[in-house]
Amino acid sequence: MKWFFTKxxxxxxxQAAIENPGAAMFATLAFAALALALGAARxxxxxxxxxxxxxxSDAAGVRPAVFPHWFHRVRFRCKVCHSDLxxxxxxxxxAINMLKIIDGQFCGACHxxxxxxxxxxxxxxxxGKPGTPTHVHESTIRQLGESRQAxxxxxxxxx
Numbered sequence: 001m002k003w004f005f006t007k008x009x010x011x012x013x014x015q016a017a018i019e020n021p022g023a024a025m026f027a028t029l030a031f032a033a034l035a036l037a038l039g040a041a042r043x044x045x046x047x048x049x050x051x052x053x054x055x056x057s058d059a060a061g062v063r064p065a066v067f068p069h070w071f072h073r074v075r076f077r078c079k080v081c082h083s084d085l086x087x088x089x090x091x092x093x094x095a096i097n098m099l100k101i102i103d104g105q106f107c108g109a110c111h112x113x114x115x116x117x118x119x120x121x122x123x124x125x126x127x128g129k130p131g132t133p134t135h136v137h138e139s140t141i142r143q144l145g146e147s148r149q150a151x152x153x154x155x156x157x158x159x
Contacts, residue, residue, distance in 0.1 A: 031074045051091050054134045057126065064128035067107075069136075085109050092134035 054064035072081070081087045085106060088094050094106060101108035102119055110116045117124060 028074050032070070050137045052128050052132050052135055052137050053092070053096060054128065054132055055092060055095065056097055057128075058131060062122070063126040063130055064132050064134075065125040066128045066137075067125075091136045 049069055051067040051069055052064050053067060057064045082089060086094070087106065096106045098119065100106055101111065104112060107125075108119070111125075112118055
């Protein structure tokens with residue numbers, strides 16, 4: 001169980017989250033509730049939207065990945081992903097694939113089982129509707145996802 005107690009190499013949390021994690025979690029949840037409430041009142045911008053990533057998913061027979069930008073943005077500064085990890089400021093601008101993620105690039109820098117869940121939990125990311133193109137979707141994951149019992153397009157299996 002040593003892996004459970006090891007500290008990540010770099011802590012990407014904001015200073016407030018480091019100093020007072022309870023207050024930071026409350027602020028995160030309050031911000032998320034506010035963002036959802038305001039989403040119905042006016043159009044959301046990319047900072048609060050989700051990014052559907054379907055560069056290779058349809059061809060591989062899996063659902064598109066849905067990246068909840070707002071969820072990450074309330075926890076991390078923009079530079080963490082867009083500078084330190086190399087994400088471009090354009091949906092579909094990166095050639096992200098599972099081999100790179102497993103190798104620790106892009107999402108895999110944090111989603112490695114230590115900082116955040118690892119790649120074995122496919123459905124946590126690959127939850128978009130099959131055939132959805134890569135784009136910034138200015139809504140929440142609930143509006144993008146389908147029931148877990150819905151079959152994958154073109155296959156007889158369930159996801």
